[in-house]
Amino acid sequence: MMILVTGGAASGKSEYAESLIMHLAGDLRKTYLATMQRDGMEAEARIARHHALRSGKGFHTMECPVSIGRLAGRCGEAILLECLSNLTANEMFGVVHADGTETPGSEDLFHTDTAERIVQDVVSLKRHARLLVAVTNEVFSDGLFYSPETVQYINELGKVNDMLAKYSDAVVEVVYGIPVWKKGKEIMRTL
Amino acid sequence: MILFVGGAFQGKKDCVQGMFGVPEERILNGAEEGRDFAAIDHYHLRIRKQMEQGLDPVGELETLLQKNPEVILLCDEVGQGIVPMEKADRDYREAVGRTMCVAAQKATEVYRVICGIAQRIK
Numbered sequence: 001m002m003i004l005v006t007g008g009a010a011s012g013k014s015e016y017a018e019s020l021i022m023h024l025a026g027d028l029r030k031t032y033l034a035t036m037q038r039d040g041m042e043a044e045a046r047i048a049r050h051h052a053l054r055s056g057k058g059f060h061t062m063e064c065p066v067s068i069g070r071l072a073g074r075c076g077e078a079i080l081l082e083c084l085s086n087l088t089a090n091e092m093f094g095v096v097h098a099d100g101t102e103t104p105g106s107e108d109l110f111h112t113d114t115a116e117r118i119v120q121d122v123v124s125l126k127r128h129a130r131l132l133v134a135v136t137n138e139v140f141s142d143g144l145f146y147s148p149e150t151v152q153y154i155n156e157l158g159k160v161n162d163m164l165a166k167y168s169d170a171v172v173e174v175v176y177g178i179p180v181w182k183k184g185k186e187i188m189r190t191l
Numbered sequence: 192m193i194l195f196v197g198g199a200f201q202g203k204k205d206c207v208q209g210m211f212g213v214p215e216e217r218i219l220n221g222a223e224e225g226r227d228f229a230a231i232d233h234y235h236l237r238i239r240k241q242m243e244q245g246l247d248p249v250g251e252l253e254t255l256l257q258k259n260p261e262v263i264l265l266c267d268e269v270g271q272g273i274v275p276m277e278k279a280d281r282d283y284r285e286a287v288g289r290t291m292c293v294a295a296q297k298a299t300e301v302y303r304v305i306c307g308i309a310q311r312i313k
Binding site for chain 1: 194196198268269270271272273274278281284285286287288289291292294295296301303312313
């Protein structure tokens with residue numbers, strides 16, 4: 001089963017995604033797959049906050065800021081993937097890893113298959129797992145004007161969300177901690 | 192407490208007035224204080240002011256609700272965009288989100304307004 005959880009910044013989507021996996025995973029081994037790159041104090045604070053939320057809940061944490069498909073078959077049977085907005089940015093603009101090495105971003109941001117590659121990676125993770133809960137982000141509604149690179153990022157993330165929603169059994173938007181189901185609400189009857 | 196959230200200019204105040212019959216003079220605007228009220232509009236602006244004053248928005252909300260358990264709050268959803276460049280803007284967005292998570296938890300009813308239509312989500 002695959003569930004896509006979306007929501008704005010600080011909407012409570014992480015907490016909700018985690019509660020979903022706690023309800024649905026049963027005895028499955030749980031992996032928290034983190035895509036955020038460690039690039040400063042704010043990132044560390046966010047990581048610490050999320051870590052505190054998960055502590056004592058039996059998650060095995062894996063950090064993978066790019067190319068998550070290579071972890072297919074190496075995670076637990078229940079995966080909490082957080083989050084696709086970081087992953088998309090990392091794939092497009094590159095990352096600096098904890099050990100100082102770098103993975104460059106796309107050579108040509110405007111002619112890429114970033115969204116397709118990410119979706120393929122997620123689908124292969126899913127193929128080797130029983131349950132995948134993927135967290136993404138609503139970045140589409142501030143109505144501001146951005147550089148072409150940022151607009152392209154918004155576009156790619158939109159494509160990722162659209163495609164993954166099609167693959168997902170359920171899609172839920174979290175509004176300040178409240179689930180607003182877009183698809184597959186029936187799965188909640190089994191909880 | 193009853194909570195109305197939604198994007199800017201979606202008709203939240205009209206919904207509150209239509210559904211609960213709150214007269215204009217009993218609706219505070221943002222950080223405004225000092226008169227009898229049944230509702231507070233633009234609650235995000237109140238949070239912004241609290242942050243400027245070094246106050247904790249969640250603590251301020253809890254105090255408000257202790258004194259006014261029946262109040263109606265209206266707040267813009269401000270988190271659905273690209274991460275802002277300025278740290279102050281990121282902190283503001285985060286504070287509005289976290290405060291509204293607490294508000295939604297404490298509310299007896301939560302409505303989300305889009306295109307002037309209020310959908311009850313709690």
